[in-house]
Each structure stands twice: as C-alpha cells, then as structure tokens.
Amino acid sequence: MATTIAELLQLPLTLTLVLACLLPLPLCCYLFLKKQKPVGLPNGSMGWPFLGETFGFLKPHKSNSIGSFLQQHFSRHGKVFKSHLFGCPTIVSGDLELNNFILLNEDRLFQSYYPRSVQDILGNLSLMLVSGELHKKLRTVALSFIANSKSSPDFLRYVENLTISVMDSWKGCREIHYAKEAKKFTLFVMLKNLLNIEPEEPLASQMLEDYLSYMKGLVSLPLCFPGTPYAKALKAKARISRNIREIIAERRKKEGPKKGDFLDEMMNKRSEELNDEERVSIVMDLMFAGYETTAGLLSLLLYYLAQAPEALEQLMQEHQTLTKSKKPGDPISWRDIQQLNFNSHVVNETLRCGNLVKFVHRRALQDVKFRDYHIPRGWQVLPVFTAVHLDPSLHESPSDFNPWRWNDEAINRKVNPFGGGTRLCPGTELAKLEATIFLHHLILNYRWKLKEDDDFPLSYPYLEFSKGLELEIQPTENSS
DSSP: OOOOHHHHHHHHHHHHHHHHHHTHHHHHHHHHHHHOOOTTOOOBOOOBTTTBTHHHHTOOEETTSOHHHHHHHHHHHOSEEEEEETTEEEEEEOOHHHHHHHHHTBTTTEEEOOOHHHHHHHOTTOTTTOOHHHHHHHHHHHHHHHHHHHHOHHHHHHHHHHHHHHHHHTTTOSEEEHHHHHHHHHHHHHHHHHHOOOTTSHHHHHHHHHHHHHHHHHTSOOOOSTTSHHHHHHHHHHHHHHHHHHHHHHHHHOOSSOOOSHHHHHHTSOTTTOOHHHHHHHHHHHHHIIIIIHHHHHHHHHHHHTTOHHHHHHHHHHHHHHHHTSOTTOOOOHHHHHTOHHHHHHHHHHHHHHOSOOBOOEEESSOEEETTEEEOTTOEEEEBHHHHHTOTTTSSSTTSOOGGGGGSGGGGGGOOBTBOGGGSOTTHHHHHHHHHHHHHHHHHHEEEEESOTTOOEEESSSEEETTOOEEEEEEOTTOO
C-alpha cells in the first residue's frame, strides 16, 4: 500500500520519540552498573559518565610527587581505590604488597592490558602487549641483546667513544639543553648496535624526530585528526617500521660480510623461529626502551646531583679512584661498573625519586581476592609505582634525594622503578650501564648547575622536563 502524506509527516515525530527513548539507555546502564557494587570493592568514585576521572589522573605533575589527584584520592579512600579510567572500571593501587602481588601473578590472575589507542601506536606484537608463549619468545630474543651488550667490549667501547664525542662537542659552550642531548645520545647508541646506523647518517636524525613524536602521542588523547599528537605518533610509528623493514629487505639482497649488529643476529634465525614482523617489533621495543628509559635516567641524574653537592663530591671521588686504577686509554669494563658501589646507590635513588615509570596497565583475568579487597574479573588494575616510592611509611623523608639510604639492602624490596615479574623492563641493566659510562666522563670533565630553578621533571605520565633541563656548564681543570 502506498505511503500516505499523513504517514510521511509522522515519520520525524516517530524518529524523535525513538531517539528520545534510546539516548538515555547508555546513561541508565552506567547508573545501573554503578549501583551493582560487588562486595569488597575498594572505596572510590567512578567520576563522570563515560569520561570517568581520566583527565584528573593524567594531569601533569612533578615526577617526584604523586600529584594532586592521587593525593586527594589516597587521603579520601586509602592506598587502594576504585575509579573509571581510560574508559574502564579500574582499581588503582598505591599499596606495595598489592602491587607486587599483581606483578608476580602475570598471566595467572592478571594480564597486560593497555587502551586501544596505546595498542595502535605500540603495535600488536609489542612486548608490552603480547602474552603467554609469544611474550616468552620475543622477550628471550630481546634479553639476548641485553646480555650480549653488557659483556661485549665492542659495545662498551662504542658507548664510551660516543660519550667522549658528546663531551668534546660541548667545548666552548656555556649552556646546553641537556635533555635533548641525552635523547640524541641514547637513541644513537641503540641505532648503531641494533641497525648499524651511524649518528651522522640522515636516517639517524629522522629516527630521532620520529621517536620524539612517537612518545608524545603515546599517552595523548586518541584524536586522529591531522596535526594532533596522536595522529603524528601513528605516522611516526609507520615510518620507523617501514625503515626497519627496508633495512631487512636490503640486507637480504646483498651478499658479503655481515654488519655484525643485532639485526644480523635476528636474521640468522629461521622464519619459523622469528618472522619479519616480529623482528621489526623487537627492534622497535628495544629502541623504545633503550632510548626513553636511559635518556630519562641521564636527565634525572644531573637534575638531582646539581642539588646534592655532598653526593656529587663522593661520586666524583669514586670515579676518580676508578680512573687512577686504570691505564690511560683503557676502556671501562662491566667489571669496573659493578665495583662502583656509591654510583649504584646514586642511580637507584634517582630512579626512586624521579619515577621514570609512573604506573602500568593490567586487567584481572578472574575475580581476585586480596586481603579485604575484591577485584572483579575484567576490571583494569593500575599498580602505581610512584606512590610506593614516595610512601612515608616505607621511606624516611621520601622526597629527599638520599643515596645513602641504599646502604640498607632492605630498600630493594620497596621499589619497582621498572615494574616486576615476567614483565620487568628488559633494558633495566643496559640503562644503568650506559648512564654510568656517560656519568663517569661527565663528572670528570664538567661542572654544571640548573639555569632555571623551575626547570623540573614532569610526569605526563612519560617524563619530560618543563624547560628541557637547561644547564650552565663549565669544564673542570683536569678536563682533556
């Protein structure tokens, strides 16, 4: 039967009534779920519908503080509270025992779980995302690079030579943007040893710019419009991946001597052991960890030492003793680094105070009972390392930079600067090694001070200095 004019006139009204009925449904579902409070859920607030409390949680703050959001929530609800973050109902933990429990029960009770926007930038094969046997396989390959690098005289010599080159480039300079210098240094180390790319090659500078965009977009709002940090990060990730794939393809075509880098080692593995997409992902993971972690540590070291003259003096004496024990021109060895006890204390205290990694994402695989807390299956769980590192019940005067507190070995059980369990950051020891070699030459050749008092480390939650860590530098009398 033909539609009458009267029926056509009624369509807009009908559509309006249907929409009016449907639109409130998400809000009603949200309110209904909010009322279904499982017994034992921690106290807390779910925030605004859909948005939750994500904006407050991610508000930048000094990295040597927990920020106003966590301060208020811990004061109101305790060290463990519920919230709604990154689009998910969430349990946030600033409790040492619960954090360790979460990290040590990976793939049994909890699993790595990051927002979709982060997954899109990292890639499906990232070590931060994969689990089970695939994670074990990729992590084993990554750890082999770390182990070989630590014991390789060629790697140590390259790090030291590049360090000396950086020191030489500062001659005649009165001021430097140190955070930028640290990022260049750490990425160039990784590019050389992973892909045999030299610092002076144009590709090295391009990769540096791409990784800067990559990091800024990693925790940005997922707005895929031209010019946004998220859109730039996706393009940067695509360029980095394409460059690595092209290097792999080029090496397959060429015959002759090998480059001797880590990519060659991975390419020697059969395709059934490791395919090209996995090779690309491992290289990107190692560059990401080796670049961001080490650069952040190098910047934090100089920031804290600039304000701790007693610690700097003792550290300088230890490094001078090392220099006197070696013949002129002898490179630093892994054994030398292991003997620098106070240096180790300085590095560890820097990691505790500076908080390179604020938190990690996990998801409960089943209903979990811990003490009096109930963590429902499918809920997101965020162990916050910063809260533990700055907890006054665990650390005396936690905001003070005090390397001597590490004389008590018990403190090792009260910090998680790089996570823990099977997902402990594989680049931890490599970051400390590179930082120690760089610091050795720096403290023997330069003195420095902060140009601006308000140039401090911020947690976005990735680490960034408010003004790029501008330093005033002066060569020492004994500098070569």
